[in-house]
Amino acid sequence: MHFSSKDISPATAYKLLTSTVLPRPIAFVTSISKEGQLNAAPFSFFNAMGSQPPVIVLGFEPNADGSQKDTPINILETKEFVVNLVNEELSVQMNMCAASLAAEVDELKHADIETVPSLSVTPPRILASPVSMECKLLNNMPLEGGGQIIVGEVLHFHVRDDVVTGLEPLRIDISSLAPISRLNGPLYGRITDQFTIKRPK
Ligand SMILES: Cc1cc2nc3c(=O)[nH]c(=O)nc-3n(C[C@H](O)[C@H](O)[C@H](O)COP(=O)(O)O)c2cc1C
Numbered sequence: 020m021h022f023s024s025k026d027i028s029p030a031t032a033y034k035l036l037t038s039t040v041l042p043r044p045i046a047f048v049t050s051i052s053k054e055g056q057l058n059a060a061p062f063s064f065f066n067a068m069g070s071q072p073p074v075i076v077l078g079f080e081p082n083a084d085g086s087q088k089d090t091p092i093n094i095l096e097t098k099e100f101v102v103n104l105v106n107e108e109l110s111v112q113m114n115m116c117a118a119s120l121a122a123e124v125d126e127l128k129h130a131d132i133e134t135v136p137s138l139s140v141t142p143p144r145i146l147a148s149p150v151s152m153e154c155k156l157l158n159n160m161p162l163e164g165g166g167q168i169i170v171g172e173v174l175h176f177h178v179r180d181d182v183v184t185g186l187e188p189l190r191i192d193i194s195s196l197a198p199i200s201r202l203n204g205p206l207y208g209r210i211t212d213q214f215t216i217k218r219p220k
Pocket residue numbers: 045058059060061062063064065078079080081087088089090091113114116117118119120201
């Protein structure tokens with residue numbers, strides 16, 4: 020079946036993307052408004068995009084009423100945020116933070132999430148997250164329909180000690196990291212079903 024983007028609704032385009040570009044990693048983003056209000060929310064239009072400097076990208080849809088979500092507003096205003104990766108233990112609290120809450124609600128308090136101060140940015144990182152990345156805004160691209168693409172440079176990586184199984188060369192135990200991924204709708208994936216392919220020389 021063929022779908023031309025010029026003939027389909029934004030809702031169908033969203034469905035096509037979110038039901039086929041799978042699995043998507045989840046960035047649980049902590050940010051602070053310019054008035055100092057703490058915010059946390061999950062985003063699966065997310066990935067790593069480059070390593071020199073280390074760069075990640077986030078995609079934000081507008082709210083149903085066309086307004087911007089609190090996270091992109093905060094990032095564009097303060098130029099700082101933290102991407103916290105999500106494992107199964109964090110998943111219920113992560114999902115609580117996806118509720119449409121008023122900007123003045125502290126989602127971290129709402130979901131009973133403990134944070135620790137960051138080294139270089141004002142938003143704190145999430146203690147229970149296996150990996151947190153302190154980021155500064157590198158670039159942004161507003162989309163015609165009200166969405167926003169944000170590119171962040173990672174200033175610091177915080178990785179839970181047991182996940183790092185070697186230094187020089189760095190070794191990460193992905194089974195301990197155990198990130199979950201977003202599938203479509205309420206479906207999530209684990210990384211427990213793996214197979215190997217050796218890269219040709
Ligand atoms: C797993 C998951 C992934 C999500 N991914 C996105 C996303 O990539 N982009 C987006 O705009 N909203 C996404 N959402 C919805 C936001 O988390 C939700 O709109 C949230 O209330 C935004 O909060 P904020 O206004 O505090 O930024 C996702 C929700 C969940 C549960």
